[in-house]
Amino acid sequence: MNNYDYIIIGAGASGLLLADAIGRDNYFSDKKVLLLDKDAKSVNDRTWCFWEKGKGQFESILNRTWDKIHFEGKQISKKTDIAPYQYKMIRGIDFYNHYLNRIAHYPNIEFRQEEVLDLSETLTSVSVKTTKGSYTGKYVFNSIFNYQMATQQSKYPVLQQHFIGWTIKTEHPVFVPDQVTYMDFSVPQKGNTRFMYVLPFSETTALIEYTLFSKDLLRKEEYENAIKNYISSKFTTESYEILDTEKGSIPMTCYDFRELHTNRVRYIGTAGGWAKPSTGYTLMSTSKKIPKLIALLKQGEPVKKLKLKNKFWYYDLLFLDVLYTDNAKGHQIFEDLFKARSPQLVFKFLDEETNIWEDFAYINSCPKVPFTKAFFRRLFKLFGSSNLHQIA
Incomplete structure (x- = not known):
């Protein structure tokens, strides 16, 4: 039978981490899961890097760690010990081998190397057509991203x-x-x-x-x-x-990819807007969102929106507004920041773990004029949109 409870499309970071989380949790032992990817995941096609305090969940597959970073600007050169953080690296092939091996031991999860061609949704299920066959799932989690998903709107850069x-x-x-x-x-x-x-x-x-x-x-x-x-x-x-x-x-981008969810198809990973908007770092952001998604599955609400809009979302939006308006400003923003602040504060802020006073110290290090202009431009857009809505 080609019927499944969950079908996961894409065996990248989000797909593999979701499949592994389902496989490890006894709550899902009676759920039948299909993981699809067009590739065998047997090639080292990427590198994931991130910073972290102490040991984390990926420790056994780390390829390399570093204790120092170097920032070079037009006017400064800064070489710094980053303790208590370490900068860590995972090779794609090590990640794939580790998680595919784990998933192979879960009796309720099946991995197939097939390219997805089409999705067709009804009120009760989703049909997934691939190069080798067709499958039906109660819910589909899709990690396949293309830029048209973001560029079809103009509200967010x-x-x-x-x-x-x-x-x-x-x-x-x-x-x-x-x-x-x-x-x-x-x-x-x-x-x-x-x-x-x-x-x-x-x-x-x-x-x-x-x-x-x-x-x-x-x-x-x-x-x-x-x-x-x-x-x-x-x-x-x-x-x-x-x-x-x-x-x-x-x-x-700060565009809310979750608007693309349907009743039975949910986007995850980069396709779900899980990449940190201001940096593009995705692996750690994804690893923090998988437990929240698992909780929604247990509540019977697999396509309910995860709350992504916190204060850091607004900070990221202003940063992207500045770079989108004047892309040449980037080097000055980062140079001012690393000149005034420690990399530890930068990492903590980008991890979205700073308090309001640390936020202020971070933001106060950035060039004032472009961010002030971006703030008022964004405020005008929101105010203008509100007025147009009221008139309509």
């Missing part, structure tokens, strides 16, 4: 955190193994927010990413030329081997 990265091996020692280059804004900005990101694995190997917070993607050659120029200027070496490559684009 949509930027992208987009990048290409090379893992290289140099002939001679050039990297500092215990220090992540979190942001290096010394590269030409060209009217955008552009920086280099370096994860060193040893004195001779590192992942180097050219990253932008901007609206539009670049041609592949532009990313690659920027990486080449950075390697030759910063590490004074022309002799290196490219061991691996990666690329990505993560949405940066």
